[in-house]
Amino acid sequence: MSYDERVNAHPNLGDESDVEEEALVNDYREQVNFEDGMSELDRTTSLGGASQTQDLQAQLAAAATPLEYQATLETKFASYDNYCSLFHYILNSDGPVDLEVPSYYWAWDVIDEFIYQFESFCRYRNRVARSGSNEEEAQLLRENPNTWGCYSVLNVLYSLIQKSQINEQLAAMKRGEDPLAFAGEYGSRPLYKMLGYFSIIGLLRVHCLLGDFSLALKTLDDIEMNKKAMFARVMAAHFTTYYYVGFSYMMMRRYGDAIRMFSHILVYVSRTKNFQKGGNSYDAIAKKNDQMYALIAICVALHPTRLDDTIHSALREKYGEQLNRLQRGGPDALPLFEELFRSACPKFINPTPPDFDNPPINVDPVDHHTAIFMDEVKNTLYNPTIRSYLKLYTTMDLKKLAGFLEVEPEKLRSWLLINKQRSRQIRWVENGLLGGETVSANDLDYALEKDLIHVSETKAGRRLVDWYLRNLARVY
Amino acid sequence: MVVAFDSCETRPAGIDAILSGLDRYNPETTTVFQDYIVQQCEDRTFDCYANLALLKLYQFNPHLLQPEIATNILVKALTVFPSPAFSLCLSLLPAYTQPFPSESESQSAQTSDFVESVQKLAHLSSLLESAQYAQFWSTLNSDDLYADLVADVAGFEELVRIRIAVEVGKAFREINADILEQWLDLRNREALEKFVIEVCSWEVENSANGTVIRVPTNKENEARSEVKSERVDFDMFGRVIRRGFEQAA
Numbered sequence: 001m002s003y004d005e006r007v008n009a010h011p012n013l014g015d016e017s018d019v020e021e022e023a024l025v026n027d028y029r030e031q032v033n034f035e036d037g038m039s040e041l042d043r044t045t046s047l048g049g050a051s052q053t054q055d056l057q058a059q060l061a062a063a064a065t066p067l068e069y070q071a072t073l074e075t076k077f078a079s080y081d082n083y084c085s086l087f088h089y090i091l092n093s094d095g096p097v098d099l100e101v102p103s104y105y106w107a108w109d110v111i112d113e114f115i116y117q118f119e120s121f122c123r124y125r126n127r128v129a130r131s132g133s134n135e136e137e138a139q140l141l142r143e144n145p146n147t148w149g150c151y152s153v154l155n156v157l158y159s160l161i162q163k164s165q166i167n168e169q170l171a172a173m174k175r176g177e178d179p180l181a182f183a184g185e186y187g188s189r190p191l192y193k194m195l196g197y198f199s200i201i202g203l204l205r206v207h208c209l210l211g212d213f214s215l216a217l218k219t220l221d222d223i224e225m226n227k228k229a230m231f232a233r234v235m236a237a238h239f240t241t242y243y244y245v246g247f248s249y250m251m252m253r254r255y256g257d258a259i260r261m262f263s264h265i266l267v268y269v270s271r272t273k274n275f276q277k278g279g280n281s282y283d284a285i286a287k288k289n290d291q292m293y294a295l296i297a298i299c300v301a302l303h304p305t306r307l308d309d310t311i312h313s314a315l316r317e318k319y320g321e322q323l324n325r326l327q328r329g330g331p332d333a334l335p336l337f338e339e340l341f342r343s344a345c346p347k348f349i350n351p352t353p354p355d356f357d358n359p360p361i362n363v364d365p366v367d368h369h370t371a372i373f374m375d376e377v378k379n380t381l382y383n384p385t386i387r388s389y390l391k392l393y394t395t396m397d398l399k400k401l402a403g404f405l406e407v408e409p410e411k412l413r414s415w416l417l418i419n420k421q422r423s424r425q426i427r428w429v430e431n432g433l434l435g436g437e438t439v440s441a442n443d444l445d446y447a448l449e450k451d452l453i454h455v456s457e458t459k460a461g462r463r464l465v466d467w468y469l470r471n472l473a474r475v476y
Numbered sequence: 477m478v479v480a481f482d483s484c485e486t487r488p489a490g491i492d493a494i495l496s497g498l499d500r501y502n503p504e505t506t507t508v509f510q511d512y513i514v515q516q517c518e519d520r521t522f523d524c525y526a527n528l529a530l531l532k533l534y535q536f537n538p539h540l541l542q543p544e545i546a547t548n549i550l551v552k553a554l555t556v557f558p559s560p561a562f563s564l565c566l567s568l569l570p571a572y573t574q575p576f577p578s579e580s581e582s583q584s585a586q587t588s589d590f591v592e593s594v595q596k597l598a599h600l601s602s603l604l605e606s607a608q609y610a611q612f613w614s615t616l617n618s619d620d621l622y623a624d625l626v627a628d629v630a631g632f633e634e635l636v637r638i639r640i641a642v643e644v645g646k647a648f649r650e651i652n653a654d655i656l657e658q659w660l661d662l663r664n665r666e667a668l669e670k671f672v673i674e675v676c677s678w679e680v681e682n683s684a685n686g687t688v689i690r691v692p693t694n695k696e697n698e699a700r701s702e703v704k705s706e707r708v709d710f711d712m713f714g715r716v717i718r719r720g721f722e723q724a725a
Binding site for chain 1: 478479480481482498501524525528529532535536537538558560563564566567568570571572574575576598601602605606607608609610643644646647648649650651652655688696697698699700701702703704705706708712713715716719
């Protein structure tokens, strides 16, 4: 059976989770309406506040608002100072502060924007150093090495996590206990709880941007990846989490797990997209959506697997021809792998001030990570070729096959070893995202007896339950 | 069997405590991690997650970076192929190391010893990850610089040899001694036989057509055809059963 046939043979693979999915869609619809109610509420409450609270309100609003695209360095510095004083106020006042936050999504927006500004600042600084053209800005950046420093950014995120005791709360929830008993003075307040929670997601993102993929996954130890998780209440957070978790898995060569993550969120988006249209985050989500399809295309090419039906047809529509080229493998596919990877990877950063006196040394971190990923792609480039040939035989002489492929027998032995190695992958089972067990990810297996290749195939038996259930539903 | 990337059987409790707390970012712990990697080099253990923490400290505090320690981490990561360990380590190194330089880059860039070492080790890693074992050994033996790089890692060659043997054992039931000789870089037939019998517990069979090494059947090299049958859970019938109740009511 070809890959396509296998996919189409099970059109309702996603059906089992229908009920849950439906509930979420409703939940999301409620949220959208709920938001309107909230803004109404806001307008009526914060009357009569002293001027100090109004300043604070302005600061709170500013913290969650994106900077203008063309913001000057001064604005970026000022924005950093604004965050510093705001977080200082929240974290270091006597006891927890009583804040009216502008909206339900505020906590997410603040953390999201905080990290985004850190990311774009680091990238900007690196670019100034690399081009070496703008001496004035370089000088200004040189004089302020600690602005948007990685230690201060991590410090904010970790402090918010610790203050809110959010990890203890989440661990309690996992055990089925009352999180409030572990929340403490700060963590029992929604403001701190939400900030703490989204800081965990923020850390996931920061670690991933820094190229520390295992630590990125480790930070989510206390969060359960399912639709009932708190991040699922805020669409952008939900989306971001799955993107970075999936990407980290991909960089750890756990393509099966990466595909699972991307598919999950893309199915969710496709079912809720009607409510998002017109929302202000719609464009950002649409862009990330395309990026994740590109990543799924890469993962599926490196690790053929059966996809959810919705995902599969959307993927065909968006990347049909490219997907074919990726799946065929060989040197022709290399530029395409690189192009898709570059278009879909996070904007990696270098956390420390660059060397302004030595422009060429400041290599773009995106180039660095692309080169590392492409090395693995190059090493496994002939896996599709091997698989397509071996599928046709039960036994085959190695030298004969080498003749078909027009390569040296020694080369073919290497390819066979690589394909065998890469078809074993670690797959998540339960608990922490970093854990997993080794499974054979391929239905094709083989062993060599000197130069004789014995091929075996794992066949899927007939699937009767689907058929039975569908007919039962029709008759009954 | 479930394996977790962040755990390591041979990791001392003190290191574990640092890794799970905020001290993993404290520049003062750099020396602790450095001692730990020296220890790993000596006693032939490997703790990827802890080594990544050290590389992260270097990433945050570039002035602390010690080239020999960083390259030792990479050499240790070579001994656990095939695995993403090596590339995860590379990801945390400064981008200027350009582990896989394009031709124009390798000509134009002014390189330091550190950059050259990283690039040389990255090349070795590519050879191992792409199963070109004979080339790996010839490259390793081609330049004294390689010998210097792996000098600190006790039993480097032995460790790589064992990894290669493990991979061969997964794919082969029988293999010609001539090929294995090159892959393991054991040019002397006696040494090869000693290694496969004593270390791998494989069998050697001499015949008129040359020597063949026989690998006993294991889970990976039997390549059995099987039919995967469908898993049926009670939950799958939840809807049908619920419907039955709803209609009855």
